[in-house]
Amino acid sequence: MLVKLEHVTKAYGDFKLDCSLSLKEGHITGLVGQNGAGKSTTFKAILGLLTPDSGSAWVFGKDSRKLTDEDRVKIGTVLSDSGFGGHLNIREAASIMDASYESFNKEGFLYQCREHNLPANKKIKEFSTGMKAKLKVLLAVSHEAALLILDEPTAGLDVVAREEILDMLRGYMEQEGRGILISSHISSDLEGLCDDIYMIQGGKIVLHEDTDVILSNYGLLKLEDRQYDTLDKDHILCVKKEGFGYSALTNERQYYQENYPSLIVERCGIDQVETMLIGGKRK
């Protein structure tokens, strides 16, 4: 197991994180949640950047607060406030990385920067949002890390830049034993990338599911009042009142398609599941 959190709690005023999750070798695991749901706080707990009030956080099988410099070298991160000082250019940043990480592949890194159209001699502060985001990911993957912790690496990017970053991450996973924990607001990024997804709301994990299972088994039922009244609700996860009647989220789409052929049963993705879990009433 690359990462394991067991009821890690942290209170900030009214907000309380209580998070359990794990990331296996060979997996890309996504963390989805609205603004303020607790994604960055979770990542900080994993990286030992905050002291939990209770619970335990393990990275590479060790207490995350006891990670050595050697362990930390094996973690690549993209955090919202991370990055090099803007006065540097890529060539200077590469020299710093070279001096800091024995496993840093300077030539490979500079080659990747050229491939992704990042100018070597321009100051990083003059880069566009997309260029900065690409650089952060290239830096995170540049030192042979076994684990990537990526907080919103595609935030603010257009579709082409996002796809470029997702491709970098797929390339990173070609080597065995690696793993990525990634957060994003853009559910389509996670759908096409992650093996499994955790949804966090108000500091709590409200769903953990394999991405394939969400896409193949989950569904959204559109029900008039009388259809809702007579529906078998055993496989309904949550319900939302609508103008036309009810929307209901199920993790057994086929059951309702087969047993209620007259019902409207739509496939759903992570976005719809999240919207229902946040706005709907739990069964």
Ligand SMILES: Nc1ncnc2c1ncn2[C@@H]1O[C@H](COP(=O)(O)OP(=O)(O)OP(=O)(O)O)[C@@H](O)[C@H]1O
């Ligand atoms: N150092 C801190 N001091 C006080 N409150 C904090 C601190 N860090 C986070 N919080 C609070 O904890 C809650 C969760 O914040 P967090 O940054 O983890 O959310 P997030 O899911 O990453 O949100 P976003 O998508 O907006 O980045 C918020 O209410 C935030 O105000």
